Amino acid sequence: MTSTAQRTRPLAWALVGPTLALLVAFNVFPLVYNIASSFTNAELIGGEWRSVGGANYARVFEDELFAGALRRTALFVLCAVTLELLLGFALALSLQRGVPGKQAVLTVLLVPMMLSPAVMGLYWNLVLNGNYGVVNQALSGLGFDPPQWLTDRDLKFWSILLIDVWMWTPFMMLIALAGLNAIPASIYEAAQIDRARPWKVFTRITLPMCAPVLGLAVLFRATDALKQFDLVMAVTGPNDAATQTLSTLLYQVVFRDGSVGLGAAFSCVILVLVIALATVFTRYIDRLQSKDVLA
Amino acid sequence: MKWLRWFVVALYLVVATAPLVWMGLSSLKERADTISPHAKFLPTAEAPSDPTSPSFEATFEAYRELSVVHAGAQQSFWGHLGSSVLIGLVSTLASVALGTCCAYGFSRFRLPGAKDWLFFVLSTRFLPPLAVVVPVLIMYRTLDLQGTHVGLIVLYTVFNLSLAVWLMKGFLDEIPRAFEEAALVDGYTRGQAFVRVVLPEARTGMAVTAVFCLISSWNEYGFAMTLNSSGAVTVPAYFAGLQGNIEGMPWPQIAAGALVFVAPIVLFTVLVRENLLRGMTFGTIKQ
Structure with a gap:
């Protein structure tokens, strides 16, 4: 046994080696570079690096711009995940008990999540346009005062959220459906024999048994929404105080202002957040897998 | 309950597909019809005489113009x-x-x-x-x-x-x-x-x-x-x-x-x- 293990080990490393090497190279190099340049005045175009000590970090922590983007992103993640979860779960419950043409309906419902957010976001500009957008024409036809979805300071953040909900509710629905389908029918039958009320069945059986996969769904969406970039760029661009997220502010700082050093310091702060979330995420998957919840 | 379920699904089916259907309609329009203050949702073979009509003249011009360099x-x-x-x-x-x-x-x-x-x-x-x-x-x-x-x-x-x-x-x-x-x-x-x-x-x-x-x-x-x-x-x-x-x-x-x-x-x-x-x-x- 030992001899086979020793013989096959070089082969095993040859199989996994190239992939791991590429991933390390493309993740460790940027990390080192970001840490190094975050203490300098590095610019996008030319110029020598000069050390500025912790000045960039001081700005990241003091300038309201960065705190604002962080708050806005947190709000975005929270609202997007909650709305998508509730809507998706409601849809999954409706679908699971059967509707005519279930498979076809399900496939059609899933289409939005597969599409390019950048392209669809751009297109939503036409649909939600304040003057000639079809949504506002329908609203004024129904007698409502049509809002300026994309230009109203207080509204555009929520319009972007709306597009995100349109794109990603199907994902939550799909996962919730898997959770619902995994509950054995025998448990429901037992509850029926005990004459449990529907609400009790929902809170005592359906919800707790779906919870592990729903947790996974929330983590997947949260890590994704944290990166929110494409939709904001498509709807308002990177330099809009009402919609700036972590990623779009980073774009603004580095590519419009050219401040690579400041951007690097900001990246490092974001990275700490991302690593914290990734740790929670991977531990959660590990726990579910070792308990065989996902099999 | 069954009707409520079907209604929820049907409603969301409309929400999920409407933007894509609208995209399909828009691709058949002239630019003026896409930004007309009167929503155009009925493709027809001829241009309507009334500019406030919901119909528009369908054309494949936009697909041909995909080869234009903007x-x-x-x-x-x-x-x-x-x-x-x-x-x-x-x-x-x-x-x-x-x-x-x-x-x-x-x-x-x-x-x-x-x-x-x-x-x-x-x-x-x-x-x-x-x-x-x-x-x-x-x-x-x-x-x-x-x-x-x-x-x-x-x-x-x-x-x-x-x-x-x-x-x-x-x-x-x-x-x-x-x-x-x-x-x-x-x-x-x-x-x-x-x-x-x-x-x-x-x-x-x-x-x-x-x-x-x-x-x-x-x-x-x-x-x-x-x-x-x-x-x-x-x-x-x-x-x-x-x-x-x-x-x-x-x-x-x-x-x-x-x-x-x-x-x-x-x-x-x-x-x-x-x-x-x-x-x-x-x-x-x-x-």
């Missing part, structure tokens, strides 16, 4: 679609090849720290592209890869490895080891057993993995717009670049192009529908 762009839509296809296909092939080998290594051999490595692979997916793009840009400037197809192909290959490894590991774990062991007894080497026995069994898994890698490169925007803003521009970056166009947004062409661009994705969604959940969750949920 102000500020270097290529027509088709040129950019070509870049998207080339970058998507090559990076997908590379990701699936590398990912399958790596997943096989983790699936069949005991490697020290295997679990940590696998979670490291997964967590690379959490990084916001914008947080790593500057170092990559500097690296690409030195290697002369900025604005090239090769640059994005390499980047997307790496970016999709986490997906490919995790998905393929799930699929390979499901292939019984007895198959290879029988082959080894028959005198195959490990390599031969992998190529002739395991790979044919993993065909479906590789196809599903390929579809998900392709979709994620196809839709990617953050790296595409920052690294390839002036050469080998993919469709999402090209469309975004039309914003603020001095001629006004060419809505019919955008709708036509977007439709052409998303059509293959819709087709793929239908093809892999049984594995959609698996693909979207990196194989952590197997259904």
Whole structure:
């Protein structure tokens, strides 16, 4: 046994080696570079690096711009995940008990999540346009005062959220459906024999048994929404105080202002957040897998 | 209750598809009809005499104009679609090849720290592209890869490895080891057993993995717009670049192009529908 293990080990490393090497190279190099340049005045175009000590970090922590983007992103993640979860779960419950043409309906419902957010976001500009957008024409036809979805300071953040909900509710629905389908029918039958009320069945059986996969769904969406970039760029661009997220502010700082050093310091702060979330995420998957919840 | 259920689903079906249906209608319009203050939703063969009418004259002009090069762009839509296809296909092939080998290594051999490595692979997916793009840009400037197809192909290959490894590991774990062991007894080497026995069994898994890698490169925007803003521009970056166009947004062409661009994705969604959940969750949920 030992001899086979020793013989096959070089082969095993040859199989996994190239992939791991590429991933390390493309993740460790940027990390080192970001840490190094975050203490300098590095610019996008030319110029020598000069050390500025912790000045960039001081700005990241003091300038309201960065705190604002962080708050806005947190709000975005929270609202997007909650709305998508509730809507998706409601849809999954409706679908699971059967509707005519279930498979076809399900496939059609899933289409939005597969599409390019950048392209669809751009297109939503036409649909939600304040003057000639079809949504506002329908609203004024129904007698409502049509809002300026994309230009109203207080509204555009929520319009972007709306597009995100349109794109990603199907994902939550799909996962919730898997959770619902995994509950054995025998448990429901037992509850029926005990004459449990529907609400009790929902809170005592359906919800707790779906919870592990729903947790996974929330983590997947949260890590994704944290990166929110494409939709904001498509709807308002990177330099809009009402919609700036972590990623779009980073774009603004580095590519419009050219401040690579400041951007690097900001990246490092974001990275700490991302690593914290990734740790929670991977531990959660590990726990579910070792308990065989996902099999 | 049954009616309520059907109503909820029907309502959301409308919400999910309406923007795409509107896109289809817009692609058949003249520009004036796309921004008319009177919504136009009935395509007809002739122009209506009343400008407030909900009908509009259907035309395929927008599809023909996809070959027009717009102000500020270097290529027509088709040129950019070509870049998207080339970058998507090559990076997908590379990701699936590398990912399958790596997943096989983790699936069949005991490697020290295997679990940590696998979670490291997964967590690379959490990084916001914008947080790593500057170092990559500097690296690409030195290697002369900025604005090239090769640059994005390499980047997307790496970016999709986490997906490919995790998905393929799930699929390979499901292939019984007895198959290879029988082959080894028959005198195959490990390599031969992998190529002739395991790979044919993993065909479906590789196809599903390929579809998900392709979709994620196809839709990617953050790296595409920052690294390839002036050469080998993919469709999402090209469309975004039309914003603020001095001629006004060419809505019919955008709708036509977007439709052409998303059509293959819709087709793929239908093809892999049984594995959609698996693909979207990196194989952590197997259904």
